Amino acid sequence: MPGPGAEALATAPLYERFYAVVAQVPCGRVVTYGQVARWAGYPGYARQVGYALFRLQGTGTAIPWQRVINAQGQVSYSPHRQGYDDLQVALLRAEGVVFDAAGRIDLDQYGWHP
């Protein structure tokens, strides 16, 4: 049974496709918004990845949204995140990810390259 597979996935909203990519990032590793967009088949849609993740706030989702950071290796701060940005740092630290004095993560070390 194909179930709600191929067809539903093809028409799935953009954000569902991004979630599918983020779900594959292993614990203790990080990826950038741009990478998620490209791996989902939508190069140039980095901003939409951010919006997709923004939608997850307060949903108690199992998707490891904390593993997505910006191309500069930093957690993206915004007042609209209502503290979820600080939570992101805490969650990453709990996974063993180290931030430097400037709050940056070494992408060469922690970046995920499947």
Place this chain on the structure above:
DNA sequence: AAGGTGACCCTAT
């Protein structure tokens, strides 16, 4: 229906 917005990114100073 048109314009503003943003968990972004790249290039040039």
Place this chain on the structure above:
DNA sequence: CATAGGGCCACCT
């Protein structure tokens, strides 16, 4: 290395 400006595109008034 830090900042600035332009490009980007789905969502929301």
